[in-house]
Amino acid sequence: MSALRPAQGAELRIAVLGVGMMGAFHVDALSRRIRGAKVTVISDFCADKAEEVASGIGARVVVDPIEAIHDPEVDAVLIASPGLAHAEQVNACLDRGIPVLCEKPLTTDIESAYRIVQREAALGRELIQVGFMRRFDAEYVALKKLITDGGLGNPLVVHCVHRNPAVPETFNSEFMIRDSVVHEVDVARFLLDEEITSVQVLKGVATKAAPEGTSDPMIVIFETESGRIVTDEIYVRTGVAYEVRTEVVGELGSAMIGLDQHLQVKTSDGRWGGQITPSFVERFGAAYDVELQRWVDAARSGTVDGPGAWDGYAAVAVCEAGVQAVRSGEKVPVAMGPKPGAGAVSGVPTAGITAPDMEAAQ
Ligand code: ISE
Numbered sequence: 001m002s003a004l005r006p007a008q009g010a011e012l013r014i015a016v017l018g019v020g021m022m023g024a025f026h027v028d029a030l031s032r033r034i035r036g037a038k039v040t041v042i043s044d045f046c047a048d049k050a051e052e053v054a055s056g057i058g059a060r061v062v063v064d065p066i067e068a069i070h071d072p073e074v075d076a077v078l079i080a081s082p083g084l085a086h087a088e089q090v091n092a093c094l095d096r097g098i099p100v101l102c103e104k105p106l107t108t109d110i111e112s113a114y115r116i117v118q119r120e121a122a123l124g125r126e127l128i129q130v131g132f133m134r135r136f137d138a139e140y141v142a143l144k145k146l147i148t149d150g151g152l153g154n155p156l157v158v159h160c161v162h163r164n165p166a167v168p169e170t171f172n173s174e175f176m177i178r179d180s181v182v183h184e185v186d187v188a189r190f191l192l193d194e195e196i197t198s199v200q201v202l203k204g205v206a207t208k209a210a211p212e213g214t215s216d217p218m219i220v221i222f223e224t225e226s227g228r229i230v231t232d233e234i235y236v237r238t239g240v241a242y243e244v245r246t247e248v249v250g251e252l253g254s255a256m257i258g259l260d261q262h263l264q265v266k267t268s269d270g271r272w273g274g275q276i277t278p279s280f281v282e283r284f285g286a287a288y289d290v291e292l293q294r295w296v297d298a299a300r301s302g303t304v305d306g307p308g309a310w311d312g313y314a315a316v317a318v319c320e321a322g323v324q325a326v327r328s329g330e331k332v333p334v335a336m337g338p339k340p341g342a343g344a345v346s347g348v349p350t351a352g353i354t355a356p357d358m359e360a361a362q
Contacts (some may be wrong), residue, residue, distance in 0.1 A: 004276050005263040006075040015041035015074040017065045018081030019053040025281075026078055029292050031057045033275060037296040043068040044081075063154050066092050071254040076299045079103060087112040094119050095298055099299035101292075102130040106312025110320055113313040114337050117328055120338035129171040129295055130282060130312035132186040134244075135296065137287035139257035143248060144191055152250025153194060157229050161258075162185045164236040165278065172214045176234050177322040181220055182310055184232040185201070185318045186311060194225045195314060199321040200331040220322065221331075241276035258283075310339055 006012050016039055019269070023044070030037045039057055039279075043065045049118035050061045062068040069077055069092045076092050079086055079102040080195050087107040093100035107113040120128055133139050145239065147155050162180055171179070171261040188196060199222055203215035210216040217235030224230065237250060245258035266272045277283040317336045325332040 006300055011036055011038040012296050013038055013040040013073050013075045014078055015043060015068040015071060016078045016080065017043045018046045019049055022055055023080030026080060026292065027053055027057060029289055032106055033289055034292045034296055036269050036300055040073045041071050065089055065345045071097060083108045090128060092118055094123065099127050101129045101131060101295045105316055106130050106309065107316060110317050113316040117309045117313045118340060120309045126308055128305040128309040129304050132307045132311065133284055133287045133291045133305055134183055134187055135190050136290040139282060143255055143257050146255055147191060147248060147313060152248060152255060153252030155248050156252045157249045158188055158191060159247045160232040160244060161245040162232060162234050163238045165238055165240055165316040166235045166241060169211055171236055172216060173326045174323045176216065176218065176236055177326060178319045180236055181232055181234050181322060182315050182319050185315050186307065188222055188312060191229060191248060192224055196222045196318045196334055197225055197316060198223045198333050199325045201322065201325040207237050209239065242279050246281060
């Protein structure tokens with residue numbers, strides 16, 4: 001199949017599927033800050049919302065997302081629809097051979113994610129990028145470079161803290177794994193360059209802000225292929241700020257990011273400090289812009305420049321194990337099929353759990 005590409009030098013014409021909070025956030029960035037891109041088509045099951053966003057930027061509404069993907073004025077697709085819709089929509093992009101940036105999760109179950117990995121590999125061309133924006137954050141990039149350059153020696157342990165000020169009631173312990181901890185899953189794989197092999201979840205005393213039956217906070221412990229340990233404190237109802245910290249401890253030292261060390265002020269009343277980041281926008285807004293710009297630039301030249309289908313699949317597989325670990329209290333091994341190109345691809349691995357539709361439930 002010959003891949004479709006915009007004409008040399010032409011703007012990348014993009015369909016955005018789903019214009020809830022994240023989709024609308026991306027449309028705004030693509031329309032106002034990202035070079036070489038034009039949102040031509042908006043699709044959302046909520047027609048009023050689609051009209052409102054489309055009319056603000058002079059785009060057309062195409063209600064059916066699959067029609068939107070096949071629209072002649074579309075060169076690439078950004079998927080920010082509810083997770084349950086992702087498999088069909090990503091597959092439609094593969095059918096047409098156009099680049100797609102899919103917000104996490106790639107799909108909501110291991111089998112469909114693995115089939116997508118296999119399909120893309122069979123096409124012989126990367127088309128899929130998954131929206132793990134932390135890989136584009138300046139601090140994570142610096143930390144990765146420090147590790148790669150050997151500045152910490154052999155990295156031994158990674159400690160993560162992931163705190164949100166508030167989330168909807170629907171965020172139970174399993175949602176916290178799939179929607180929040182999924183970021184640390186990708187961060188650990190990105191920083192350590194190896195797969196996660198097991199997940200264990202410790203549930204302690206819960207905040208009274210958590211609904212009955214929800215363990216918030218939790219401590220998640222990952223083991224990697226080489227035996228490294230990654231810990232993650234996930235606490236999504238702190239009532240304080242958006243706090244995301246990562247510390248890597250190596251043989252030659254340690255390094256930490258996410259300390260909010262921007263403008264530090266000392267005042268005559270004896271106070272010292274800076275400002276908290278209230279949401280992901282202040283903490284990762286710049287990373288999203290870099291992510292989008294690099295996706296657009298790569299798509300215009302027929303490549304992908306970010307986490308791909310395999311990374312999306314690995315995250316789904318680890319989160320499935322994480323959900324089983326929440327349910328059982330046991331250490332759960334991660335079940336993953338072989339990476340295409342890295343040996344024979346056997347059957348599709350089974351997980352036993354199908355993820356609930358998190359975005360739709362919010
Ligand atoms: C949300 O979906 C995100 O992606 C945020 O970055 C994360 O902090 C939050 O916990 C998730 O629910």
